[in-house]
Amino acid sequence: MERRRTRSWKRIAGLEIALGLLILAVIFVLAVNRDMKRAEGELLKNVEYMKEQCNDSEIRDLASEAKSLLRVTESVEQICWRLENGEDIQNSDGTDAKELANWAKDCYMDGLILLDDRGNIQNSTDTSGFGCAEVLGMVELDALMDTLSFSEKSYALRVTLEDESHIDMAAVGRKDGKGVVVGYFYTSSVYARTINNSIRAIVSGFTMEMNGTIAISKGNQIMISNNRDLEGTKIEDIRILKRIMERGTGSKMTYARNDNNLLSHYFGLMDKSKDYYIYAFMDEHKVFLTTLPNVLYALVVYIMAVAVVDMLLWRIDKIYQQKEAMAQREYTAALEEKNKQLQEAVVQARKANAAKSNFLSRMSHDMRTPLNGIVGLLKIDEDHFEDQELVKENHKKMQISADHLLSLINDVLQMSKIEDGTVSLTHECIDLNKLFEEIVTIIRGKALEAGISWESEKEKSAVSYPYVYGSPLHLRQIFLNIYGNCIKYNRPGGKVSTRVETLEEHDGICTYRWTISDTGVGMSREFLEHIYEPFVQEKNDARSVYHGIGLGMSIVKELIDQMGGSISIESEPGKGSTFMVAIPFEIAPAPTQHPDENTGKTGDISGLHLMMAEDNELNAQIAETLLEDQGAEVTVVYNGKQAADLFETNPAGTFDAILMDIMMPVMDGLTAARTIRALDRPDAKTIPIIAMTANAFKEDEEKCLEAGMNVHLIKPLDIEKVKQTIEGQVRVHQ
The missing domain is CATH 3.30.450.20 (PAS domain)
Structure with missing residues (x-):
């Protein structure tokens, strides 16, 4: 991971360097072009300025030259005029040398030359120091002599010498045709440089x-x-x-x-x-004044930008590393937790296997004990069938053993439902006073049989709101378990007392607390810490002495917790126990009583024609005998297909109700019920179908109701409950 991150940073650094070089190259090219254009513009501007100055200077020089040549020409023309008007001196050459010098001086010229018509010097004067012949040698003689042929023409030019001095010269032909007059003016180099110094001053000061x-x-x-x-x-x-x-x-x-x-x-x-x-x-x-600064500035800006970007990337990478480290820690913690859970699961599995083995061992003992009693009593009855008193007494004992075995199975199934989370509390309107009257009726008889007195604080037992919403079946189970323990673990001549009180009432919720006390053997503090654990009993001989398996209080605790209530126990060995149960209830309105509500529930099934589907011949024979003893006519079939065919082949009204087992060969009871309900005849939709099955779980009941059955009865059957159910269903669907 670290090596990959290092490679990533190296790639980023390489990209940054390459991008930086590219940007610097572009900046360099742009800066060079800009500086060269700026320099070229500056040079061009300066050249243009100096060009203007030189042009101005040349114009001034030309004007000065023109003026000087014009002045010399005018002076020469004046000499010609004097010669033409007879002012010349009668010498052999036609003029007086002294007078010629005066004329040159009068006209501000440094020299005068008089040429004949052949170009020969007739007379001359010179103060420039060059000599007339040398001056004439500086120009073309033919050009001078042209003025003789064209009297209106004059010749003028400036001759610049190597030392920057110059001679301004003019030639005019004489009107009388005797020759040409040449005059000139010499400007020394010192004076000429003085004139040129105007340009020098401009340049040197620029x-x-x-x-x-x-x-x-x-x-x-x-x-x-x-x-x-x-x-x-x-x-x-x-x-x-x-x-x-x-x-x-x-x-x-x-x-x-x-x-x-x-x-x-x-x-x-x-x-x-x-x-x-x-x-x-x-x-x-x-x-290139700005090229290097621009490149350096761009470099600094780029370095700063790269530093900021790298800092952000570093920060992001740091955050990512932190998240990665946190994720790694979380993963490690989760892995450790998972390993811990797996270890705990292994421990729990071992405990579960041990508990399973212990459970099977206990159940084997607890189930075999009453079964052994029943089998033994049956053997005694078989050997002493003539002794009716003994047989009758043995039947009572067998009934007790069977009830104990059924209670054991019910407790195990109930605990299994609780552990699987399949216990579903109902939301029914119940009368708490009536419910506890039924519970007391059941418990008081057992208390009297055990020699236990029953006490209840009647003035405080009345609840504030008797009608509440709750699950009556599970409420009975809670209090029957508690009262059963109070009786089972009590001493001869002891007592059980109950006090009911209202703890609080608000927002339509009323909380009641039942305080149930006994004078029994009590429990130790150590045992109270484990009392709600399944199969836990304080003494090893409890199964033999009290006929219990240690599931009652576990079931009570789980049911009370699901109801949102609480239970606490106070007990000391030899001083009895006190159970405090607090349960909140939603207050329900008092139901409207109808005059015929409780009429007709006598359980009279005499004269009814019943169909019973049961694949077990012994169970079928027992049920058939019990029902026929109550006056009913029973037709027995042994699978679901026989039941569906029998109903379909008989006319409507033949059967008043159908008793249906669930698990049967050929066709199960659920399929048979659906088949009957699907028949195209009126009674197929209305005939009561009552499930009689050993499947005691909630989902089994739901499957029966979904298949179209009306009621779900659990085996072993209570004949009184069966009678009342059949009579009630037939009456409702008549």
């Missing part, structure tokens, strides 16, 4: 925003630059300027290596302004 370099050249030589070291150098001597020049003019930025550092580069561009070439360039460190 500072680029990104600390770049501006250079202006005429031809192949740098004239002016804000870096004075570049002035006078040639373009091809500077790598970046040579590269820019090779690329041509325009606004496209190019780059070249630094001459002093091969790892460094310059970026620059060039544009042209008439006679000037304007260069602008800068070091790459000035170009």
